[in-house]
Amino acid sequence: MARKIVIGNMKTKSNYEEILTYVEEIKKLSYSGLILMPTSLYMPFFLNTGIKLGVQNIFYENTGSYTGEILPSQAKSMGIRYALVGHSERRKYLKESNQIINKKVIAGLEAKMGVVLCIGEDMEDKLKQETESVLKRQLFTALKGVEDLKNLVIAYEPVWAIGSGKTPTKRELKMNIKCIKDFIKTFTDVDVKVLYGGSVDSSNIENFLSIDTIDGFLIGGASNDASELKKIISIIKSFS
Ligand code: PGA
Numbered sequence: 001m002a003r004k005i006v007i008g009n010m011k012t013k014s015n016y017e018e019i020l021t022y023v024e025e026i027k028k029l030s031y032s033g034l035i036l037m038p039t040s041l042y043m044p045f046f047l048n049t050g051i052k053l054g055v056q057n058i059f060y061e062n063t064g065s066y067t068g069e070i071l072p073s074q075a076k077s078m079g080i081r082y083a084l085v086g087h088s089e090r091r092k093y094l095k096e097s098n099q100i101i102n103k104k105v106i107a108g109l110e111a112k113m114g115v116v117l118c119i120g121e122d123m124e125d126k127l128k129q130e131t132e133s134v135l136k137r138q139l140f141t142a143l144k145g146v147e148d149l150k151n152l153v154i155a156y157e158p159v160w161a162i163g164s165g166k167t168p169t170k171r172e173l174k175m176n177i178k179c180i181k182d183f184i185k186t187f188t189d190v191d192v193k194v195l196y197g198g199s200v201d202s203s204n205i206e207n208f209l210s211i212d213t214i215d216g217f218l219i220g221g222a223s224n225d226a227s228e229l230k231k232i233i234s235i236i237k238s239f240s
Helices: 016-026 040-046 072-077 088-093 098-110 123-127 131-142 170-185 205-209 226-239
Strands: 005-009 034-037 052-055 082-085 114-119 152-156 193-197 216-219
Touching: 005 082, 005 193, 005 226, 016 040, 016 226, 034 082, 040 052, 072 098, 082 098, 098 114, 098 131, 114 131, 123 131, 131 170, 152 170, 170 193, 205 226, 216 226
Parallel strands: 005 034, 005 216, 034 052, 052 082, 082 114, 114 152, 152 193, 193 216
Antiparallel strands: none
């Protein structure tokens, strides 16, 4: 089995003391598929750990003055190779539209970063059985004008599964991942990887590992606990 990608979206969970302890613990973890996305403020603590790094957000330009933002070119110049774009918390609280997300995808790829584009339906979409059309619309708009998709990864995160302890059934997951992969195949030959995210932890990861179309995981809450993350990785390793 190909090595699964594991991305830790650490969000805004830790304070200064906690992050120092976390870095000491996580340094001992060796897994080449791991990418951590800490709060940007804490990035320097992670820089020489050998762990691949990503930012949780980028701005949509690569030059200029945009107070408070992080340009993809700036992140890249520090050796940070990945960027999360379009996370549902940013769509919700910062009103990021698919059009803004499209500009961020383009700017990230232009800076030669690996862009992890988050998409997913909310509960209302799911109940109305509109998941497939929502996923396709998000992909279509976010990828408009993007020609080279080889540095793109999709993270499928149903909004209702994030931080809720709820997860899709295997059948739903298989169907939705297939919908994403099939749709992407209509405009590129590149084999774009698709991750699953939403309440993944050490107690449920085995269910997802048995679905071979899932290329990896975007892990939020659980990635902030070093011993939990180690457990998850050791389960993944034992599965391969
Ligand atoms: P969760 O978050 O694992 O805490 O559900 C996932 C995410 O928001 O990326």
